[in-house]
Amino acid sequence: MTGVPPTIAMQTMRRARRARREVTARIVIPVVVIGVFIVGAIVIPMLYNFDPLHTELLARLKAPGSTLSDGSFAVFGTDQVGQDLFAQMAMGARVSLTVGISTLLVAGVLGVILGLLAGHFGGWVDGVLMRIADVQLAFPAILLAILLASVLGSSLWNVIVVISITNWVVFARVTRSQVLTLRSREYVEAARTLGASHWHIIFRTLLPGCIAPILVVATVEFGHVVLLEAALSFLGVGVPLGVPSLGSTIHNGTAYLGTAWWISTLPGIALAILVLATGILGDALRDRFDPKLRSA
Amino acid sequence: MLGYTIRRVLLAVFVLWGVVTVVFIIVRLVPADPALLIAGQDATADQVAALRHQMGLDQPLIVQYLGYIGGAVTGNFGESYTQHVPAMQLVAQVLPNTALLAVLACALALIVSFPLGLLAALRVNRASDRTVTTLSLFTQSLPGFWVGVVLMLVFSQALRWLPSSGLNSPNALILPVITVALPFIAILTRMTRSGLLEVVGEGYITTARAKGLSERVVIFTHATRNAMIPVITVVGLEFGTLLGGAVITETVFSFPGVGRLMVTSILARDYNLVQACVMIIAAAFVVVNLIVDLLYGYLDPRVRLAK
Numbered sequence: 001m002t003g004v005p006p007t008i009a010m011q012t013m014r015r016a017r018r019a020r021r022e023v024t025a026r027i028v029i030p031v032v033v034i035g036v037f038i039v040g041a042i043v044i045p046m047l048y049n050f051d052p053l054h055t056e057l058l059a060r061l062k063a064p065g066s067t068l069s070d071g072s073f074a075v076f077g078t079d080q081v082g083q084d085l086f087a088q089m090a091m092g093a094r095v096s097l098t099v100g101i102s103t104l105l106v107a108g109v110l111g112v113i114l115g116l117l118a119g120h121f122g123g124w125v126d127g128v129l130m131r132i133a134d135v136q137l138a139f140p141a142i143l144l145a146i147l148l149a150s151v152l153g154s155s156l157w158n159v160i161v162v163i164s165i166t167n168w169v170v171f172a173r174v175t176r177s178q179v180l181t182l183r184s185r186e187y188v189e190a191a192r193t194l195g196a197s198h199w200h201i202i203f204r205t206l207l208p209g210c211i212a213p214i215l216v217v218a219t220v221e222f223g224h225v226v227l228l229e230a231a232l233s234f235l236g237v238g239v240p241l242g243v244p245s246l247g248s249t250i251h252n253g254t255a256y257l258g259t260a261w262w263i264s265t266l267p268g269i270a271l272a273i274l275v276l277a278t279g280i281l282g283d284a285l286r287d288r289f290d291p292k293l294r295s296a
Numbered sequence: 297m298l299g300y301t302i303r304r305v306l307l308a309v310f311v312l313w314g315v316v317t318v319v320f321i322i323v324r325l326v327p328a329d330p331a332l333l334i335a336g337q338d339a340t341a342d343q344v345a346a347l348r349h350q351m352g353l354d355q356p357l358i359v360q361y362l363g364y365i366g367g368a369v370t371g372n373f374g375e376s377y378t379q380h381v382p383a384m385q386l387v388a389q390v391l392p393n394t395a396l397l398a399v400l401a402c403a404l405a406l407i408v409s410f411p412l413g414l415l416a417a418l419r420v421n422r423a424s425d426r427t428v429t430t431l432s433l434f435t436q437s438l439p440g441f442w443v444g445v446v447l448m449l450v451f452s453q454a455l456r457w458l459p460s461s462g463l464n465s466p467n468a469l470i471l472p473v474i475t476v477a478l479p480f481i482a483i484l485t486r487m488t489r490s491g492l493l494e495v496v497g498e499g500y501i502t503t504a505r506a507k508g509l510s511e512r513v514v515i516f517t518h519a520t521r522n523a524m525i526p527v528i529t530v531v532g533l534e535f536g537t538l539l540g541g542a543v544i545t546e547t548v549f550s551f552p553g554v555g556r557l558m559v560t561s562i563l564a565r566d567y568n569l570v571q572a573c574v575m576i577i578a579a580a581f582v583v584v585n586l587i588v589d590l591l592y593g594y595l596d597p598r599v600r601l602a603k
Contacts, residue, residue, distance in 0.1 A: 019421075131307065131310065131311070131314070134307065134311045134314075134585070135311050135314030135315060135318065137533065137536060137581075137585070140536035140537060140538075140539045140540035140543070140577065140581065141536060141537065141540055142537075142540030142541075142543055142544065143536075143539070143540060143543065143558075143574060143577060143578075146543070146558075146559070146562060147319075147322055147562070147570070147574060148322065150562045151322055151323070151325050152325075170533065173529070173533065177526075177529065216490070220436070220483070223436060223437060224537075227439050227440070230439050230441075230442075231439070231440070231441055231544050234439075234441050234544070235544065235547060235559060236563070237562070247439075247441075250439070250441070250442055250445065253445075254445055254548075257445070257448070257449050257453055258453060261449060264442070264445050264446075264449075265445075265446065265449070268438075268439055268442030268445070268446065271439050271442065272434075272437045272438050272439065272442075273437075275436075275437035275438075275439075276433060276434055276437035279433045279436060279437055280433060283429070283433065
């Protein structure tokens, strides 16, 4: 059998296997990165006995890789009050992950259900929901968030509520526009003709066709949510003082751009890696679970 | 199409009314008494009461609301508490700067993203597609305000090529425009690519190819038209993000625009000024979305005829 040129079928099989392996890598690597973030966010502040209010003036503004007077090694340097930047970033990652996951659950579930209802029923249900969405969208998310946060006062829970309020609309709109294109497809018409219940049509015929765009949106939105929290904290209307967020750490560093570049730069890189990992994961999931998009 | 247009315009008016109402409600949630804020800590109770009367804060809520709506229609949001001139006048002074920032950023984003998305979709899964997709994902993951800080660090602090703040020369626009446009470029590129890929699998594209049309005609007249629908939706949806990005970017670069004015007036608790800023940004956004909706109906007859 050796020496026989590979058949077209064999080539196709080989290509398909390679594509599959590649998608697997694009799922596994981001999952590992996100896993590292989660474990790090939980464990590192404990290892460092992190206290956000502690100040150590002798050890302030030390460059990355310095050994401090108490013998500890500051791998990412220290900030303007002498706190270890690495531990502070791990604490900030806790805030980012908590806000990101909570908000996505609240806003995603709410938005998808309302989008399905609006798209399927049309008429006044659609009218009312989409007008609420329009009014809501007439505020740029950050604007509504700043306005609400400044009125409500800063707390972690308020940040989650505020960002969820600003975020459900995106899910609702995307789901609805997908439903609008799906509802006239033959298989949906067929289900309707056969007398399927609203429940069946919405959750068994329409929802599966919406999953791919929702996944992509959820990916993008996780990034948005994490970045929005950081932006609010950067502006000083996000999480309260004493809860170190990556955004507030970046803001603190802007006063020391000339002397201590690392305070602003490193937390931004950490934030970008987290958001990038979820983005790559979302893309890979779409490729794996939406064969139509992959083959195209 | 005329009926559709009228319906959309009426809806835009309704949305603006909703925005005015929501802002009224949110600002009335503020625990602090505006009269107390203006009068200051040392004012006597009588002075505060007189000021409350003068400002109409002792009227029933419904009267305040109606007066407020009347003011909003004529663009009158009262005086700024801190600067004692009409709030709208302060906003109007800086509005052109923000408009310039947003329009330049939007134009830059559209010009850069369309060819990138097209390139990626036409060479799907090849090296050029990989590069574009990875780069756009990477760009989208960068926090906007952080990009601003880093650009400032490199181009103003280290290289001293461009000014780091203010708006005293056209050069001062370069860094803010890039900061605002970057995430927008990334999103639009992704949407153009996925929109095209979605459409290319459709039957009418196969038909067009089977008819023997050239690939150029198939892609540019048959595919792009439908592929642009999600892109246009996203331009409308994300225009708010762009304005929001402008708010933060203006703060980072001390750029004299509506966003920075709003943030400073929130911190100073100057709520009349806050309302004027919010209303202007919201109104700009409503108008853009109205245009998007009309385009949407024009491009996809199914949407216009659905109701």
